[in-house]
Amino acid sequence: MKMLRIPLLMVGLLLCSQGFAATxxxxxxxxxxxxxxxxxxxxxxxxxxxxxxxxxQPAANDAKALTPQQEKMKTCNATAATQALTGEARKTFMSDCLKKK
Structure with missing residues (x-):
C-alpha cells in the first residue's frame, strides 16, 4: 500500500498542474x-x-506568423481564385506556382 501512494501522488500532481495553465x-x-x-x-x-x-480576432502581433511555404500557398491560392481555375487546370497551376521560388 505504501508503494502505491507515491505514484498516485505524482499522477495527482501532474493532473493538477495542467489545470493551472491558462489557454x-x-x-x-x-x-x-x-x-x-x-x-x-x-x-x-x-x-x-x-x-x-x-x-x-486577435491583434496582428498575437497571431502566428505564416511560414514562407504558407505565404506562397496563400498567394498561389489567391491567384488561382482570381483566374477562376477549377479542377485539373487549378491543380496544375498550383503545382507550378508552388514549385517556383
Missing part, C-alpha cells in the same frame, strides 16, 4: 473582463461588450 481563450476572457470592469459596464451593455470582445 488562449481564458487569457482573452481575462482581458475582456478587465476591459469591461475598467469601463464600468453593467447588465446588457456588459454582455454585449463581452460578446463582441470574445468574438474579436
Amino acid at each position: 488562449a481563450q481564458q487569457d482573452k476572457m481575462t482581458t475582456c473582463n478587465a476591459d469591461a470592469t475598467a469601463k464600468a459596464l453593467k447588465g446588457d451593455e456588459r454582455k454585449a461588450f463581452m460578446s463582441n470582445c470574445l468574438k474579436a
